[in-house]
Amino acid sequence: MKGLRWIVGLVVLVVIAVAAWQWLPGLRSKARDVYRKHGGWTEEARRDDPVGFLEYAEQKLAKDLAALNRSRSDLAQATQRIAGEQTKTEGLLASAVTLAESFRTAYKGAAAAKAWPVEVSGASYSKEQLVQQVRLILMQKGSYTQIIAEFKKAADAAKKKSEQLVGQVNRTKATLAMLPAKKEIARVNKLTEGIDDVLAQVNDLLGENDDVLSASPIRTVEELAAAKPATATPSAKLDADVKAFLEGGQ
16 A cells, blocks of 8 residues: 555656646756756856857757757648648538538438438438437537647647747857857957857857757647547437437528
8 A cells, every 4th residue: 555655646746747847937947057057057167168168059059950940840741731631620520511411401301201211321211320320420520620629729839839940040040150250259368248148148049949949839640630528428418419400490
C-alpha cells in the first residue's frame, strides 16, 4: 500500500511539474536563466568576456536560424495537410446532411402511407432499420462538425505561429549580420558604452528562440482527426434527437 501511495504521489508531482512548465512562462524563464548561469554565461561572465559570449551566440544563433527555417517548412506542410483533411471532412459532412434529408423524406412518406419497408439509397429498410441508420448518420454528422471546428482552430494557430516564425527568423538574421562587427569592436575595446545592452539583447534573443522552437504550434492531423466528444452521447438523448429530426420539418 505504501508503495502504491508513493507511486501515486510521484505521478501527481510529475503532472504538476509538467503543467507548471507549460502554463507558467516565468518558471521557464527562471529555469533558462539558471541553465545559462550554470552554463557560464551569466551577466558578469558576458561582461568579462564579451567576445567569447558573442562567438558562442553567433554559433548558437546560426543553429537557431536553421531550426527556425525547418520549423517554417514543417509548419507549411502540416498546414497543407490540415487544409486537405478539412476539405475532405467538409465533403463528408455535406454527404451526411444530404443523406439525412433523404432518409427523413423516405421516413415521412412511409409513415404517412404506412408502407414499410421503404427503399432508400439502393437498400430496403424497415422502420427500425431506418431509425438506426439515421442515428448513425447524425452521430457521424456531429463528429464531422466537431472535427472541422478543430481543423479551423489548428489553421488559425498555424497562421499565428507562421507569422511568429517569420519575425523570429528576420530578427535572428539581422542579429547574425551585425555580430561580426560588434565582436571586432568589442575585441579592440573601442566600444565602452552600450556593449552591455548589446550583450543583453543577444542573450534575450537566444531565450526567445528557445521559447519559439520549444512551443508546439498545432496538433498532428492524426490527433485532430481522432477528435471526438469526451463521453458518448446518451442513447436516450440521441434517440430523442433522431425522432425529432425524422418528424421535424424540412
